[in-house]
Structures are given as C-alpha cells and as structure tokens.
Amino acid sequence: MTTKNYKVVTPAEAVKVIKSGDHVHLSSVASSPQCLINAMCARGDAGELKDVHIHHLHTEGPAPYTEAKYEGVFQHDAFFVGANVRKSVQAGFADYIPIFLSETQRLYRDGYIKCNVAMIQVCPPDEHGYVSLGTSVDATLAAVETADHVIAVINKNVPRAFGQAMIPMSLIDIFVEDDTPLEPAHFSEPSEVEKLIGLHCAELIEDGACLQMGIGAIPNAVLAQLGNHKDLGIHTEMFADGVLPLVESGVINGANKGIDKGKMVSTFLMGSQKVYDFIHNNPQVLMMDVGYTNDPFLIAKNPKTTAINSALQVDITGQVCADSLGTKFYSGVGGQIDFVYGASRSKGGKAIIAMPSVTNKGVSKIAPVLAPGAGVVTTRNHMHWFVTEYGAVNLYGKTLQERAKLLITVAHPDHREALEQAAFERFGSHFRFVTK
Known part of the structure; x- marks a missing residue:
C-alpha cells in the first residue's frame, strides 16, 4: 500500500x-x-x-x-x-x-x-x-x-x-x-514532602545509572535533583517532561547502557506537547512493545538500573500495596514488579519504592498490616529500598523484625510509637526498639 x-x-x-x-x-x-x-x-x-x-x-x-x-x-x-x-x-x-x-x-x-x-x-x-x-x-x-x-x-x-x-x-x-491534538497529561508541582523524597531517591542514583520512573510528582522531584549526574540512561515504561532538561544538558545520554546504548527506550508517554514534539523524528528515542521494555531479564542487562515506583501502603514487613485498598481501586498492577525484579538483578541496580509517610488526612501509610482487601503488588520478597520524606532504608536481606525497625525509622514521627507497639504485639516481647 x-x-x-x-x-x-x-x-x-x-x-x-x-x-x-x-x-x-x-x-x-x-x-x-x-x-x-x-x-x-x-x-x-x-x-x-x-x-x-x-x-x-x-x-x-x-x-x-x-x-x-x-x-x-x-x-x-x-x-x-x-x-x-x-x-x-x-x-x-x-x-x-x-x-x-x-x-x-x-x-x-x-x-x-x-x-x-x-x-x-x-x-x-x-x-x-x-x-x-x-x-x-x-x-x-x-x-x-x-x-x-x-x-x-x-x-x-x-x-x-x-x-x-x-x-x-x-x-x-x-x-x-482527524487532527484533534493529543491529550496532554497534567502533573502538579512537587510538594515540600515530595521534594524531600526526591532528594533521598536522587542520593541513591549513581552516575551511569539507567532509570525507570513511574507517574506523578515524585518522579519529577527526583529528576529535578539530577542536574550534576553523568551518563544516565532511560529504559522505562514511560517518561514525561522531567527528562527533557537532563537530555538537553547531556546528563541523560545512555552512554553506560548495556542494551540500546545511547537510546531512550519507552513504551508509552504521558506529558505535555513538549514531550510529543521531542520524540517526533527523534532517532534517540525508541518506542517499543511492552514485552520488550518491561521484560525483567532485558531490564537487568542495563547496569545500575534504578527503578523508582510509588505505593499506596506498606506494612511493617515490607508488603507493598500499589493498586487497591479494600474496595477502592486506584490504578492497577502496572509495571512496578517488572522493574523491581529487573532492577534487583541488574549489576549495581536498585529497586526503590517511594511514598509520603502519611496520607493527606494524616493517616500513616506505613501500617502494621495492609488494609483488608489491599492488593499486594510488590511482595516483601522483592522489596529492597524504601523511601519517605524521612529517609531511605534498605530492607533486602533483613529479617521481619529488622524490617519493622527500619520502616519505623522512616515513618512519620507521630505514628512511630503506635507502629512500635504493633510490632511488639506481632513479634512478641523479644522485639525491642526505642523510637527516636
């Protein structure tokens, strides 16, 4: 034809x-x-x-x-x-x-x-x-x-x-x-809490890392902190406006990637018209089938793959809910576990779950147990780094009690005592942790 x-x-x-x-x-x-x-x-x-x-x-x-x-x-x-x-x-x-x-x-x-x-x-x-x-x-x-x-x-x-x-x-x-303009995606400016989370995540990203980030204000807050990094790459399910300044400054160049060196790889896009204009006739960007972008074994071929994803709730053993709480469905399984699994197997890689410590109503998002009906997207077996505005902790290789202690350190101060008491009731009198 x-x-x-x-x-x-x-x-x-x-x-x-x-x-x-x-x-x-x-x-x-x-x-x-x-x-x-x-x-x-x-x-x-x-x-x-x-x-x-x-x-x-x-x-x-x-x-x-x-x-x-x-x-x-x-x-x-x-x-x-x-x-x-x-x-x-x-x-x-x-x-x-x-x-x-x-x-x-x-x-x-x-x-x-x-x-x-x-x-x-x-x-x-x-x-x-x-x-x-x-x-x-x-x-x-x-x-x-x-x-x-x-x-x-x-x-x-x-x-x-x-x-x-x-x-x-x-x-x-x-x-x-039909020449109707494409639908743009609108993201709010990161809050002060999200900026702190972005800073903690950025501190975990090494020069030469290959990035995957999910949707929302936290990924943009992370990207805003990476101006002094070198030789970053992109292999992700999606990217938005936050990557454009880093491409223009040469921070993102894909020079250290193990596959598709020098290319930015994605499977769908959400952003402003600037993003859509950026990929037009741009050989630097490869838009690929989701079976390619989200294959954990291909993801792992890029050294220092760093995956940053969000959550709705995390329990004190590291179970991550990211799709639904009870009867309330918020998103879906998505690509979180694809990249958590791939990043954890990448040489020098880091799998990161990042979220504010409390909801907009002040309820702790770190809970003794997940809410009834909550969907476990990332299991505690897959959990590595966890970040809130109060810092970053690595749960990989830690016992259940060690995980609880670490998670309590990055919970909101107003909720640490209650979480400590819940851990004491769950693990018994041998659980000892003094909240600071």
Whole structure:
C-alpha cells in the first residue's frame, strides 16, 4: 500500500465493524482515539450494540463508555485504571484485569483475550508506506497484530516515533482522518514532602545509572535533583517532561547502557506537547512493545538500573500495596514488579519504592498490616529500598523484625510509637526498639 491510495471513511462508518460481543482495544494515554470512541458510543446510544468489551491501559481524556447508562452495552475491562475511569470501577460499572504490564501483550498474542477490533491513532504515512503508533506502543502493537479489524485515525499531531512504533499501512484495514491534538497529561508541582523524597531517591542514583520512573510528582522531584549526574540512561515504561532538561544538558545520554546504548527506550508517554514534539523524528528515542521494555531479564542487562515506583501502603514487613485498598481501586498492577525484579538483578541496580509517610488526612501509610482487601503488588520478597520524606532504608536481606525497625525509622514521627507497639504485639516481647 502506498501513501496515495488508501480510502478514508468517517468515524461513524468505521465503527460499523464493531459487533455485539466484540472485544475492542483502544490505544492508550495521549493516543486514545476520541473520534472513534464517540462514534462507538453513538452506536450504543442507538441501541445497536450490547456486551462489547473495552480494553486499554491508562488513557487520558473522556471515557464515556464507562458511564452507568452503558451497563450491558459496554463492559470496561481495562489493564490499568486511570483517573478518568476510577469512579466507574469503584462503583462497579467498570472493571479491570490485574496483570503485570509486561504481560498485557500476551493476553492478545497468546489468545487469552480475542481482539476483534483495534482502534488506534497514527501519524501520516511516509513515502515508504509506514505510519507510527507515536506515544502508544505498549499492548497496542499486539492488538494490531492480532485484531480482526484495525481502525486507524491518521492524525498529523501524532509524533513520528521510531522503534517498534513504526508499522506498515498494510496492517490497517480502515482509515479515518482527524487532527484533534493529543491529550496532554497534567502533573502538579512537587510538594515540600515530595521534594524531600526526591532528594533521598536522587542520593541513591549513581552516575551511569539507567532509570525507570513511574507517574506523578515524585518522579519529577527526583529528576529535578539530577542536574550534576553523568551518563544516565532511560529504559522505562514511560517518561514525561522531567527528562527533557537532563537530555538537553547531556546528563541523560545512555552512554553506560548495556542494551540500546545511547537510546531512550519507552513504551508509552504521558506529558505535555513538549514531550510529543521531542520524540517526533527523534532517532534517540525508541518506542517499543511492552514485552520488550518491561521484560525483567532485558531490564537487568542495563547496569545500575534504578527503578523508582510509588505505593499506596506498606506494612511493617515490607508488603507493598500499589493498586487497591479494600474496595477502592486506584490504578492497577502496572509495571512496578517488572522493574523491581529487573532492577534487583541488574549489576549495581536498585529497586526503590517511594511514598509520603502519611496520607493527606494524616493517616500513616506505613501500617502494621495492609488494609483488608489491599492488593499486594510488590511482595516483601522483592522489596529492597524504601523511601519517605524521612529517609531511605534498605530492607533486602533483613529479617521481619529488622524490617519493622527500619520502616519505623522512616515513618512519620507521630505514628512511630503506635507502629512500635504493633510490632511488639506481632513479634512478641523479644522485639525491642526505642523510637527516636
């Protein structure tokens, strides 16, 4: 197929291939194809569809298919719960599939989930008949490869990213054109607590380290502390605006990476338009399949891999909850354990879990035991470094009692005595620790 002979249809025409009972994949984050989503929902409003399963990772922008009125029409079974669908999941009108981010692509490739229709966004085709998935490769590439029908929105605002993001137009069945700007992600400025956490994390990062960081203010606070570092690399599931100044100053150059030397590797992006502009036609950035970026054994090939991820709650033995507390679902398993496992096996690597010591309401996030129903994402067997605003402690190789003592030292001072008492009750009278 050349760039001259593809036929464009309207979004309404394109989504006619969706049938009741189908499984539909949406490209993620900034690349959610809103014009196709709206057209699909219009068919739902008209009573033309029922029992359509919607799958995706984190998405930005509206997610109308999760609304209560579509119960029985659309079933949201996402691989990650973003802010735009969280209330619907908590209310039971939507759901999610707990799975390691690295394995989301296997759901399609190994046939656990049938992909009937993949709805994606791509950049305009080049002279060789290739388009780019831009900011969303993740599990989207697997969906494209296995779908019965692929609908692509050709959008001039999708960056022409390299790596496995580049696909031939022959993989696409239906073309739509729409130039709606990509959805930007908005991050709040780090608080004073988050800045302290960022400082403690930065002190653990060595020159030549290869970085993975999750989503939010803490990663940006960490990156802001790295201006005097040298030869840092990026192998991550996502990155945002915080890396750009470090690339421009030469701090991030990938010179010490074990694989993809000199390249920044990611599978999806969340950020401002500056990030999308940065990856456009940039050979320094490889947008890769999530089975590549989040493979723990590939991650471990980069020396000094340093993975920094957040949590909702940690108990005094080092069990990490990062997806749900009781009936409240906040995100999903994501890529945390992929990188914790990979970083811990990297030569000189560090796996770090970082979070504020208390919630916004002053409740300790370090708890005697996890809340009932809390999901354990990183087990205490995988736990290495833990960071709050009060410092960093390494739990690796420590006994349960030693872990409790270390975790209490980085808890909020107002809660240390209660945690010490809980540890005493759990471990018996031989547990002795004087709170400072």
